[in-house]
Amino acid sequence: MKTTLGNPVTMARNAIGAVTLMSLINVILVYFNLPPIMPLSLIMPIVLAVLAFNTPEAIVDLYESADLAVVQNASIVFMILILAILAYTFWRMTKKPKAVKIGIVILILDTFALVSQYPILSLGFVIEALYHGLVLYYLYKGLKAIGKEKVHV
Numbered sequence: 001m002k003t004t005l006g007n008p009v010t011m012a013r014n015a016i017g018a019v020t021l022m023s024l025i026n027v028i029l030v031y032f033n034l035p036p037i038m039p040l041s042l043i044m045p046i047v048l049a050v051l052a053f054n055t056p057e058a059i060v061d062l063y064e065s066a067d068l069a070v071v072q073n074a075s076i077v078f079m080i081l082i083l084a085i086l087a088y089t090f091w092r093m094t095k096k097p098k099a100v101k102i103g104i105v106i107l108i109l110d111t112f113a114l115v116s117q118y119p120i121l122s123l124g125f126v127i128e129a130l131y132h133g134l135v136l137y138y139l140y141k142g143l144k145a146i147g148k149e150k151v152h153v
Contacts, residue, residue: 003115007145008138008144008145008146009093009142011138011141012139012141013136013142014138015134016086016093016103016138017090018040022039022041023045023046025080026038026041026049027045027079030050030053033053036049040128042086042106043110043118043128044078044079044082044109044110044113045079047111047113048082049079051077055068055071055072082106085103086103086106088102089102091145094133094146097143097147100142101143103139104136104139104140107136109134110132114132
């Protein structure tokens with residue numbers, strides 16, 4: 001397999017790598033009580049990091065301290081799980097088409113989370129939605145290219 005910039009598998013791998021890196025940097029920023037500034041990352045890890053590390057007062061008021069700890073721990077687990085799945089997709093996508101499918105599912109779920117978090121007519125939503133669409137397109141093209149390589153081998 002050639003690894004040029006125009007190769008669909010390489011483009012898909014680069015796209016999922018960028019999404020993973022930007023999401024991880026945003027999670028680290030939230031951990032240090034800084035605002036998430038890295039654009040073009042997933043929304044689910046950021047929301048989960050905010051719930052885990054900087055729980056809003058409205059959430060704190062809803063739960064007792066024991067229940068709040070469960071919510072915070074569950075947020076950490078799901079955040080790490082999402083980032084681990086993205087890393088798995090990045091590292092295994094050239095060998096396993098199933099890894100690409102898992103990455104596509106995570107991005108589709110994150111797109112639904114994006115719709116629920118942003119006002120639909122805002123500029124931020126449009127940019128994030130276009131980026132989600134572009135990454136999904138690259139993953140789809142990469143999945144098709146991996147399928148064609150498996151047929152030829």
